[in-house]
Amino acid sequence: MANAKRKFALWRVSAVLALIFISGPDEILFAAPTTQQYLNVMTICGLGSHITLDNNTKEKVQVMLEEGISQGKAVNDIAPKIADLVLAGKQPELYDKYVKCMREMMSQGATPEGRQEALLQNLTENTPVTKIDEAYGQPSRITNSRGIRTDEYTGEGHYLYLVRNSKQLLAFGLSVDSAQAMKKQIPLLGLSEYNPATGETVNHSKLGEITIGWLSSHCDNFAAVLINPRYGYFSTSKCYFGNPGHYKNFYFGFNGEDVVEPCRSTSLYDWPERMLLANVKCKGVQKMHPEFVLVPVVDFDDEMAELLANKVQGYRYSGAAPNLVRDW
Secondary structure, eight states: OHHHHHHHHHHHHHHHHHHHHHSOTTTOSSSSOOHHHHHHHHHHHHHHTTOOOOHHHHHHHHHHHHHHHHTTOOHHHHHHHHHHHHHTTOOGGGHHHHHHHHHHHHHHTTSHHHHHHHHHHHOOTTSOHHHHHHHHOSOSEEEEETTEEEEEEEOSSEEEEEEEOSSSEEEEEEEEOSTGGGGSBOTTOOOEEEETTTTEEEEOOBGGGOOHHHHHTTSTTOEEEEEETTTTEEEEOOEEOSGGGTTOEEEEEEEGGGOOTTOGGGOGGGSOSSEEGGGOOOHHHHTOOOSEEEEESSOOOHHHHHHHHHHHHHHHHHOOOOOSOOOO
16 A cells, blocks of 8 residues: 555656646746756755755756756656655655645746745745745845844735844744735645535635634634734734644734724724733624734743734834834
């Protein structure tokens, strides 16, 4: 059975590799990537699927590609050898995500939006900053405040934030500013639920697929915290989703100006500093989608993580550089 699974996985990756190189221009936006572009895609997709490519493997892939192309070999002759090399000793079940990423990266990679979406779907704390720069370009803003550096990348309708100290990456942040961008993938989250009543599987991995009401029933003691009425936004206490969230905590942010009538009686201006969102029964609040998420990749105590989430979200509105000092 294991050999059968392995052969099927090999066939899938081989088929994708062949598709990358032989599809017509209407199907693949850049049908003949350079060797370096191809290796970049393999690296990014490998990180997202927990598949690492050491230098020795990369060199072998490069030799296979360059020799095969120079000898005029058909791609369907080269692809199985590359697939066999990449799959060697790996678990076949990892390849659904790997193959999906390869297909999307190579078919959409000619557009900035395609590169950014593929990166968000596979972003981890191990993703090299150079790969982020390739998808977004250089950061549009870099600030330093009391030992915390924040890099802001401007994407198609969204902003990606890298927060670090002098030693390591601390957190990712994602903020959106359009309805279209609500379809953006939340870094490190691949959550879905089966609904036995409808027989459908519902995804909860993008900002537009999540609401306050849903979070209230899936996050322990889910609360609005650190409300900032000056700029009309609030962030939340932590949500933990286990394996689908890579065992990380997630802190969501909402725009208080989205509170609609007849919910003004429960507007954030009237809330205490910390309020359990399950107690806010107004449907207009319960249906609100987050416009921001912070994902710490190191261990923070809850108060510090909530503080950082609020400040990184506020960075977009106020321009105040994020730090871990309570100043209100």
